[in-house]
Each structure stands twice: as C-alpha cells, then as structure tokens.
Amino acid sequence: MANNTITWNKKDLLGLEGLTKEEIALILDTADSFKEVLTREVKKVPTLRGKTVVLLFFEPSTRTRTSFELAAKRLSADTVNIASSSSSVVKGESLTDTAKNIEAMNIDVIVLRHSAEGSAHMLSQQVKAAVINAGDGCHEHPTQALLDIMTIRERKQNIEDLKVTIVGDIAHSRVARSNIWGLKKLGAQVTVCGPATLMPRDVEELGVKVCYDINEAIKDADVINVLRLQLERQKEHLFPSIREYIRLFGIDKERLLQAKKDVLILHPGPVNRGVELSVDVADSVYSLILNQVTNGIAVRMAVLYLLCTQTGKK
Amino acid sequence: MVRKHNKFIMKETKKLLDKVGMEKLLKRLAHEIVEKNKGTQDLVIIGIMTRGAHLAKRLAKFISEIESPGPKVGTLDITLYRDDLSVIAEQPVVKKTDLLFSITNKKVVLVDDVLYTGRTVRAALTELLDFGRPQFIQLAVLIDRGFRELPIRADFVGKNIPTSQREIVEVRLEETDTVDEVVILERENHI
Numbered sequence: 001m002a003n004n005t006i007t008w009n010k011k012d013l014l015g016l017e018g019l020t021k022e023e024i025a026l027i028l029d030t031a032d033s034f035k036e037v038l039t040r041e042v043k044k045v046p047t048l049r050g051k052t053v054v055l056l057f058f059e060p061s062t063r064t065r066t067s068f069e070l071a072a073k074r075l076s077a078d079t080v081n082i083a084s085s086s087s088s089v090v091k092g093e094s095l096t097d098t099a100k101n102i103e104a105m106n107i108d109v110i111v112l113r114h115s116a117e118g119s120a121h122m123l124s125q126q127v128k129a130a131v132i133n134a135g136d137g138c139h140e141h142p143t144q145a146l147l148d149i150m151t152i153r154e155r156k157q158n159i160e161d162l163k164v165t166i167v168g169d170i171a172h173s174r175v176a177r178s179n180i181w182g183l184k185k186l187g188a189q190v191t192v193c194g195p196a197t198l199m200p201r202d203v204e205e206l207g208v209k210v211c212y213d214i215n216e217a218i219k220d221a222d223v224i225n226v227l228r229l230q231l232e233r234q235k236e237h238l239f240p241s242i243r244e245y246i247r248l249f250g251i252d253k254e255r256l257l258q259a260k261k262d263v264l265i266l267h268p269g270p271v272n273r274g275v276e277l278s279v280d281v282a283d284s285v286y287s288l289i290l291n292q293v294t295n296g297i298a299v300r301m302a303v304l305y306l307l308c309t310q311t312g313k314k
Numbered sequence: 315m316v317r318k319h320n321k322f323i324m325k326e327t328k329k330l331l332d333k334v335g336m337e338k339l340l341k342r343l344a345h346e347i348v349e350k351n352k353g354t355q356d357l358v359i360i361g362i363m364t365r366g367a368h369l370a371k372r373l374a375k376f377i378s379e380i381e382s383p384g385p386k387v388g389t390l391d392i393t394l395y396r397d398d399l400s401v402i403a404e405q406p407v408v409k410k411t412d413l414l415f416s417i418t419n420k421k422v423v424l425v426d427d428v429l430y431t432g433r434t435v436r437a438a439l440t441e442l443l444d445f446g447r448p449q450f451i452q453l454a455v456l457i458d459r460g461f462r463e464l465p466i467r468a469d470f471v472g473k474n475i476p477t478s479q480r481e482i483v484e485v486r487l488e489e490t491d492t493v494d495e496v497v498i499l500e501r502e503n504h505i
Binding site: 032033034042302305 | 391393394395396399400404405406407408409410411412440441444445446
C-alpha cells in the first residue's frame, strides 16, 4: 500500500477538492503507519520537536480540537489554543490581524475553524505558516473526510466502486462536501439523501446521485455516513418537525434490515441520539463511530507530519 | 548498470557479494549471535526498515536452525526519530513499526544492512528505549563501511569494507530488489 513515488508539496491543507487521488492516498498510507504509534506504551515520537501548532477555533468543538491537539502532542510539537470567546477577537480584531500577530511569534502551523466559507483559503495566502482547514462554514472539513475514508478503507480495503450514501442536511454540511470530493476521487459511487429543503441546488454537478427516499438510498449501500441534524435549522423552517425527520430519514434497526448485512455506519459526531441515529444503531456492531475518533488522531498526525517535513522547507 | 541516486548519476563499479556469499555471512552472524549470548533465551531480533527488517527475518531463521526455539522478530521504522528531517531534500515515507512484544529485560539484537554514519542506529536506539528497558542492545550489520559520525560500533559485522565518501554501498535483497547482492556505486563526475 505504501506509495513511494509521491511526496507532499503543498503548503496547506485547505480541502479535498484541490487534492489528487495520489495525495489523498499518501495521507491515508501515512496515517496507517501513525496508528501504530498510538498503541505504544510511550505514545509519543520526537518528530516535530520544536514546531509550534496554533489551534485557532472560532466555533465550538470538542472532538476536532482535542484530536488536533493530541496529534500535535504525540509528535512532540507544542500547541497553543486560542478560542475566539477569550481572545482579542471579541475586541474586534480581524482574522488576518489575529493570525499575523500569532505568526509573528514564530509558529509553524495554524489549524483554523471558522464559520465563514473560504476563511482558510484567505488566511493561507496571508501567512507563511501552514494552514489546516478544520472546518470553514458549510464548505470543507478535510480531516474529517480523511478519517471517514480511512475508517472505511480499513474495513473494505478499497474505496473503488464502493457505494456510499450520505444522509442528512447535505446543504449545510462541510463533512458531506469533503467526503463527496474525497470519495469520488478514489472511485466510490456516492448517493446523497435528505429532505429537499436541505439539499443544495445542482448537487448532481458534484457527480453524486440524489435520492429522497431513505429506504431506496440505503438498500445497496456498503457504507452509510449519517450527518448530524443541526436542530437549529428547524427554526429556519427548513424541516417541519424533528418527529417527521426521524420518521422519514432516521436510521434505526428496522430500517437497517433492508440494507446489506455488512453495511457500515459512520457519523461525524456529536450524535443526536434518537434523531438521525437510533440509540441501538449508534451502539451496534455496524457503527464505527469510535473507530472514526481513533483514526482522527492518526490522520491529523499524518497531515501535520506531511506539512511540517515537506520537500524544500527549511 | 547506471542509475539515478539522489539526483546524481551513479555507476556500479564493484560487486562485493553475491547470493551465496551473503548467505554464508548471515549464517556466520547467526552462529556468532548464538555463541555470544549463550543460546536464544530472552533473545529478540529487531530489524531496521526496510532491508534491515528482511535481514533480521533471515537471521532469525538461521538462528532457529541452530537452536530452538528461535528468537522473536520485530521491525522498527526510524523515520519519526531521524535527526535530519529538517534538512534532507526528500520527504521520507513513514513505514510501519511492528514490535508486538515487550522488549523489557530482553537481549535485543538490532539489525541493519549497512553501518555508515551511525545516525540511523542512534535513531533506532532512541526509539527502542521508548518501547521498554532491555537487558542490553547489540548491533549486527551485514556491511560496515566506516565514516562514523557518532560513537557507535557494531557487535557483529558480516564484512568490513573500505570505501570512499563518493561511493554508495547498496545492499539488494530478493524481498525488495529481486536479487541478493551487495554492490558499490560511484558518483560520476559529469551528468
């Protein structure tokens, strides 16, 4: 599986749309190797000693921020956490100014989560440090998609020709977009399913099949990636009631009887138990939710390693 | 054979070992390891990725033919412990370390193909000590070509070879290179 011919030469990781199939495979292969480090008694290697990673989070997050922080620490990099609520951002400082000031402290990587689409792209052009997009609005969340794909690949060995169904609020989901780009590049067939009001216009242009009937969408699926329903969307009248959503799109044991016997269930978390996933399914043998979390650290270690040690970088 | 090596054109100038010669050396090393450690009790063999790992497996097989049970075998990828990650031109591929047993209180024989600057062995020693506290660590290499940059020496040497810094000693193994041989490559003056 190891790919010796390709090396990483991008300054940043902004999304999966701009990566080649080979670059995605390189990250996944590297992550496979890093996973072993997490099982050691001393779960730490000296690789990025002396590097500094700044976690700049303008939106709440437990999983992603902790995962990035642990990944950096496992590689012996130093980490600094900046949450918007306790920083100068509340005094009105702009994103660029905040980042440039941080960069003046000689840091190497900025991990950015921001509610504005394109914020990571914008920042990457303003600073010399490597920028990792940890979620920009409804646009991309590349490391989440990479860990999803890694988790699928561990079970199914190959992504090519796999049928993957993504269920939920596709329109507002950066996880869905990154997954679609990544999975399509690796040759999977992707179906998206959800209420028409939560389906982006012209989504077919991404090369996916659109299906509004959940039973139809999961029938032949090898993998079902269930998105978190953002409950606040109901206030925007995008779906009538949670009860109706559960009835039409919720995944429960009964519905899964129509799916393949070895279907895999993914969820990016946090789960609304009893809404998009029933409690018994979330804890069932189909569910790989906790594998995803473990793989998340390995994927983020791989990304940090590739960005910090790339060719031509001093 | 002419081939590219780190952007230089390299020419093969000398063949040092063939398949038969290599097997003889490995068998002799296996005997020396068993003799020096008075058997295979608590003995583990750990090879450095990639070619050291294959040599370790071969050595372990020869050792098990001398004394049973043979030693456990592990492989170590030292990429994450390198001291030159920030200066080398090519980004190294991270391969898998496979050490599924405890090395604490074990007699560890570390195996590599060529001993040169000693920096790879330094990285391997640091990494091994993160895995546990062995009784001791010995070093076995197929080829020692000199030019040490660190105070490191091998306990078991297949063959000492005088070389110049312009040369590269390349160990080729059937597992990775389809042929068992050791050759010297020399950098050509004009590209």
